[in-house]
Amino acid sequence: MGTLKTARHRGAAVVLLLPALIGTAGCAAGDRPDAGEAVYGRPLAEQFQAATDATRAAGTAGFLSTLTYGAAGGDAVHRAEGSQDYGKGTSLAKLGLRAQPHFPEKTLELLGGPATDGEQAVATAGDDVYVRHGDSAWLKYTPEAVNELGEATGVIAAHAAGDVAPYSGTLADIVPRVIPRVKPERRADGSRVYRVSVLPEVAAEVLPRDLQSLQGDWGTDPVRLTVRLDAGGRLASAAADLGPVLARLHERDALVDVKRLRAAYELSDFGEPVKGEGPDSSGEPVVDARTTLAPLATLGKGRCATTRGTGLGTTMVVRPVDCADRHDLRVLAQVEVERTFPGKREDASAEVYGRKQCEQASAAAPEDWRRDSRYARDPALVGASSLELSTSEGVSETTVTGDYTCYLRTP
Structure with a gap:
């Protein structure tokens, strides 16, 4: 932006x-x-x-x-x-x-x-x-x-x-x-x-x-x-x-x-x-969002974060915190999707395949994460995807791509 x-x-x-x-x-x-x-x-x-x-x-x-x-x-x-x-x-x-x-x-x-x-x-x-x-x-x-x-x-x-x-x-x-x-x-x-x-x-x-x-x-x-x-x-x-x-x-x-x-x-x-x-005039503490917040897509497996206090109302940008502190989510994995299908499939979605990878990441997560009552049972994901239709020598293909963050969330 x-x-x-x-x-x-x-x-x-x-x-x-x-x-x-x-x-x-x-x-x-x-x-x-x-x-x-x-x-x-x-x-x-x-x-x-x-x-x-x-x-x-x-x-x-x-x-x-x-x-x-x-x-x-x-x-x-x-x-x-x-x-x-x-x-x-x-x-x-x-x-x-x-x-x-x-x-x-x-x-x-x-x-x-x-x-x-x-x-x-x-x-x-x-x-x-x-x-x-x-x-x-x-x-x-x-x-x-x-x-x-x-x-x-x-x-x-x-x-x-x-x-x-x-x-x-x-x-x-x-x-x-x-x-x-x-x-x-x-x-x-x-x-x-x-x-x-x-x-x-x-x-x-x-x-x-x-x-x-x-x-x-x-x-x-x-x-x-x-x-x-x-x-x-x-x-x-x-x-x-x-x-x-x-x-x-x-x-x-x-x-x-x-x-x-x-x-x-x-x-x-x-x-x-x-x-x-x-x-600027009250003398109250001020922190820089650039050094305090981070895109969720940049956080590695196991990192915890909160959306509170950002003013954004989204999980795309969060405040990283220690997992012992109050938090909203814990990252499971960063996953990529790229699938190609024959024909024109305008209803194809990368999110379906991203969600499957998130479920696999959740199943492979440390046992104490999955037992932790703070987290909802099913993993969540957030990210972006694209769909491309192409035709070459009379043959059509559909390619979906996506980048997602899989995470456990607090109810």
């Missing part, structure tokens, strides 16, 4: 406001134009870009970003709430996933499930992202760490500060990329409500990275986006019905129990002091 992905989609926006600010600095109070004139006085097509400038000019703001998955048994909500400083390019937020009691259990596991080791905090400072669970040390993801640890870090890297906001991966990143075509509704308090459409591939950027990766083609069905600007022209809220995005996920047999998918974003407390101190 390359550097941290940020939401840089525009130029030096703050400069656009300077002429208006300078021009009004010497006006008497009675002659001063409306606070929102710098936004609403512009052509309609430029108002979202101007609103982003006005929002950043406030200096700071509180934010709440939610992604709601609606199912027959209730809702599950990914929630990020915190404060951000636009000038410093920093943010501090609490993250969590909460579900109603009858939300489908398997779908909840796919979404990551509630944190089991304390509340997760995320801080950003430029291109760096920090994660902490409970009272643990801050885990720092630099661009270098992301490059070395790979795509699994994308779920955290997506929040690195961008040109739109210090906390990225929300609807705020999308608003300045949309051009309104219809005049907004003006409310009694001076705010404006816009109803616009965005491409599904753009709207899908607010999804967690593992869900984004499930769908390559998002189609062309538009996503409806409602944007509200306050009387001063600053972004107040945005909401999107992600139904078209969900439909494409259903085509890939993903989130099949989810019937409604909605994203929302709200800003508040403009100009107020940022709540809480980030890791």
